[in-house]
Amino acid sequence: MNALAVPYPLIEPQRALDVRLSKRYATSKHPGFRLETKFTALPGVTVVLGHSGAGKSTLLRCIAGLCDPELGRIAIGERVLFDSNQKINLGTAARNIGFVFQDLALFPHLTVQDNVGYGLHRLNAAEREHRMASILESFHIAHLRKRLPRETSGGEQQRVALARSLVTEPCILLLDEPLSSLDTRMKANIIEDLRRWTDERRIPILYVTHDHEEAFALGEHALALHQGQVVAEGPPREVASTPGREFRKHASGFENLLDATIVALHEEEETMTCRIAEVGCEMEIPLAPVEPGVQVRLGIRSADILLAAARPEMLGGCNVIGGRIQQIDPEGAIIIVRVDSGVDFKVRLPRTAKETAGIALNDQAWLIIRASSCSLLHAKHADTSLVGTANGAGGHS
């Protein structure tokens, strides 16, 4: 478990999304898979990981009522949306869910303002305007009100789509790879805004993605789907490295994840110091718009770390962390070295490094990490508590 995830007390089960369903679906390559899932998503972000064809979108569509499972039950707290035994099947409009489509599906004939206000037509004008102004402000799109979607940028469109689905105060939010077309920086900003909005409202969010970086950045809880089955469940980095599954070899993201607290900002050097509790040391990382005291999660690629057998001296702009070599795995022309320095670090080195650096099992070693190699995956403000891990109802295979 990561230190960041203050286990959220098991309150608000009345808001949890409970899904148990069975549905046949087809992909372009396979004519028939069966989606068989059973899980509970508590308020907070649950990442649904899986490759295309894994059944992620089908799952979301079933929850939204855009397609019907053959068997099962879908409920939000006590409110049953679908139950094949009791013959309950609420229409999409009556489910009160937020859904952000992969291609966003903004109404091309309506302005940003009318898109966002679309679901509010039952409210009176004053209330509608109040809610709209508040969400446009939160997602930094108030200045776009009068524009048509096609007159806005990709990132702005994502914000409009999020605002449109959240302004109706849905019981759950379903996101179908909404950020896949954006660059990392824009992604992080939008995720931050999304968090701020949802932290106040405490609803379950299902976030479908095949991108491990996104999963780690959002990650509180994750489900891995493979050919319609939940194959792993837990914190994202564990799910993403589920052994024996296809996920590992696709894990192109950050193999090393650290939870840290910001200690000081150095505006001139464009860096900041953060403290890593698990390691008991401080690190320099690139400056980001956060305050001291904020908890952050860092991601470091294993290939971005160097290893030295003796403590390096006279190094500029680098972090040096001591540890002990636990494992050396050859993988073709490279070796993966596991170093324990309070947390496990994975380091990817050329095979020759074993001789040139004199690396041996159980030896003392020093990790050299450039400040610029540390990516800030997400920040957590001190006053808002993190969502705990949903103790999902099984589904492991």
Added chain:
Amino acid sequence: MKRHFNPTLIVFGVMGSLLLIDLLLPIANLLMSAHWSKWMADLAHPQARAALKVSISASTIAMGIMTVLGVPLGYLLARVNLPAKRLWISLVFLPMVVPDLAGGILLLQTFGPYGMFGRALDATNVELTNNLAGIVLAQIFVASPFVVVSALAAFSSVDIKLEQAAATLGDSRWRIFWRVSLPLAWPGIAAGITLAWIRALGEFGATLIMAYNPHSLPVYMWVKFESDGLTGSLPAAFCLVLLAAAAVAVSMLLSRLTGYADVVTRLGPQEKIA
């Protein structure tokens, strides 16, 4: 850089031009042999004006009925998995290929005074032949495919995800139709309605059988042709061609000028191929 001299395109251009000559030559000839002052006088004749009035009012009524009934049918065909959907769609196309005269004969057999509906209606003193109602019926029979097919195409081109998004925002299908589907499909539908209107206005064959009287403009034109020959029928022909050209222009504009037309009907080019 544009390359115009691709041999394939030149051959296609020559073939297309030959076809256009067949279309354009008669129109050019009509315009060149025009006796403007005489034509205007002819068209000002009370009989001609009455015929024009009959045609305009009948085709406008027909347009209204076709819109109200045809647009929902187009939506159904585009959005609902009806059983035997292809069969329904081919049925809708049928009047486009059935000869007008044959259509009129079918209509008369059904709605005429001795037809199966006609007899029942006759008992209640409702007549559907030789009056405006008969003309409207004939026009609807012939022109409705334009409305239904354009609505079908226009609704199909609306991304179904937009309708699903509207549903997740709490809208019923009825509201989604009015707030999303129809506004987005409208330019295409309006273009179809315009074409249907001009098709109705010019309808001759079925109208001749269903309602010889009162004369609609095409029937009047034929009557004049029978009595006075070419010169007598030219003014009416000229008038109809003019109206048709205007309708086609409006139809083209509708699918271009509307602000978001590019979402619905893409006329633009066109990736470069080679």
